[in-house]
Amino acid sequence: MNRQDSLQGLKQNEFDICIIGAGASGAGCALDAMLRGYKVALIDKKDFASETSSKSTKLIHGGVRYLEQAFKKLDFAQLKQVRHGLEERHLVLNNAPHLARPLALVTPVSSWLEGLYFTIGLKMYDSFASNDSLPKSKWLSKSEVLKQIPTLSKSKVHSAVLYYDGQLDDARYCLALVQSAAEAGAVVANYVEVAGLEKGTEGKINVVNAIDSESGESFSIRTKLVLNCTGPFSDHIRLMANAGLEERIRPSKGVHAVLPYETLNSSYAMLIPKTSDGRVVFAIPFEGAMILGTTDTESDNIDVEPGLNEREKQYLADTLNPYLEEKINISKLQAGFGGLRPLLSAETSKSTKSLLRDHEVEIDAASGLVSLLGGKWTTYRLMAKDAIDQIDGIFGKRNECSTASHTLAGGVDYLFENYKKLVSKYGLSVDICQHLVRKYGSRAEEVCLLTLHDESLKAPLDPAYPYIRAEVVYCAKVEMAVTPRDFLARRVRLEITDWNTTLKVLPTVAALMAEELNWTAEKREQEILSYKNKIEEFISAAGKGQS
Ligand SMILES: Cc1cc2nc3c(=O)[nH]c(=O)nc-3n(C[C@H](O)[C@H](O)[C@H](O)COP(=O)(O)OP(=O)(O)OC[C@H]3O[C@@H](n4cnc5c(N)ncnc54)[C@H](O)[C@@H]3O)c2cc1C
Structure with missing residues (x-):
């Protein structure tokens, strides 16, 4: 995934579907739609999975609590949800x-x-x-x-x-969906915010006005249909498309x-x-x-x-x-x-507490906007299937959904035991190699290969963790990490497990990204400062108890 190429792609093409929001829902839809042969754009105003999809409890479940409620209240809809969740659990694990x-x-x-x-x-x-x-x-x-x-x-x-x-590792699972969609041909970009929607003569949306938040540049994306997958922010896009709609989220x-x-x-x-x-x-x-x-x-x-x-x-x-x-x-x-x-x-x-965590595909007949609302991580694939089935209907097509058996990026030929080969071939520790195969799957060796040109990239970012410098370079090069937070919160999960170490390794991460992404010294310092302020805000809100 190369962000500059994606930005060019977004400007130059006309898409069948432009998906707004690259959390679990949007990324799942992008993959499903690509596999059905649509021309797809996927954009997010921040990083992939930067909102709810990286902040879940990370369980793939039918929901034991819903089962209890289903029996207590004789609620068969809840029972159906538990069954769907458990069917999907199997696929999420397999893929x-x-x-x-x-x-x-x-x-x-x-x-x-x-x-x-x-x-x-x-x-x-x-x-x-x-x-x-x-x-x-x-x-x-x-x-x-x-x-x-x-x-x-x-x-x-x-x-x-x-x-x-x-x-599951929610943020990386979402990234694997984005990567899989991109490899199937979708044009994907993070830090592209939707600022407006334009309509054609029949009142249907045919242009998305976007802003590249990195450069500040405004541009248009031409599309036949817009799919709103902005999770908790869905009402904003729904009302942008049709001010007469009622809020639903x-x-x-x-x-x-x-x-x-x-x-x-x-x-x-x-x-x-x-x-x-x-x-x-x-x-x-x-x-x-x-x-x-x-x-x-x-x-x-x-x-x-x-x-x-x-x-x-x-x-x-x-x-x-x-x-x-x-x-x-x-x-x-x-x-x-x-x-x-x-x-x-x-x-x-x-x-x-009593609202059901199910989903709905809404089609706004006036603007043509399709919104995928509600849901949970566990059922992201089912949600995407329902949304793209509806879109098939709009385009007058009947394509088969094939995501149930589609192995995601890094999952093809994955074997945990392959960490042993990396240990002997690259001289990295067992801990580091196990971490690499767990995060990058069958692509872990691509990270190790970077260390052949630069031995210093083998060094851990912090002795207490298996995250190494080569990963920063790899994630900026291949996984579209644009800021140190993209790396530390989502490509690896240090921010959500250890604030102090995140602050400690931040300058090293910023220096490696600066070199890879050609930042000026000023930009590097600005990235460090804004992220440091964010973490300090979290520490202060959580109270002085933080050690
Ligand atoms: C605390 C918590 C725990 C949870 N635990 C679980 C669990 O254990 N198991 C489970 O199955 N589910 C769980 N869930 C639910 C699950 O995490 C969510 O249902 C799911 O992540 C929602 O994904 P989404 O893609 O719909 O939304 P999001 O992940 O929020 O994605 C929406 C995206 O839209 C983007 N966006 C918004 N506005 C714009 C715009 N104008 N232009 C461009 N992009 C825009 C945002 O940047 C964001 O990335 C949990 C949720 C929470 C909050």
């Missing part, structure tokens, strides 16, 4: 095995009766997922659960129920606190089945840390990047503490992150 894997989750219980209740529920969950090879749920004795999660309270835990779901803020891996000291995750406000909270190992979340509060300002505040940090700690032998030391907080759920509103009076 990018380097970026998604099964995750063991434990729910501690305090009595025999509670254990029975969860065991029955999870057996049903298993039965809905008959098409995959994930291990089935089972009831663990007290000693078994304490062996797996040694930090749990010995006096409070009676036993636990173990079940499996999927876990009710964004809900969810945050995570990130603590040391040792908090659970386990490769198993934990599900807390009931919080003080009637939800579930997960404690999940991710990238050498433990992420704890999430919250669910209505968002009143979607223009401000959501972050973790002191109250939310305390709420999450208070939720986990009763399960632990030793209370969380909140001064050990490593980072935090927040996102906006693009919840679809049916009635505006409902609390965000």
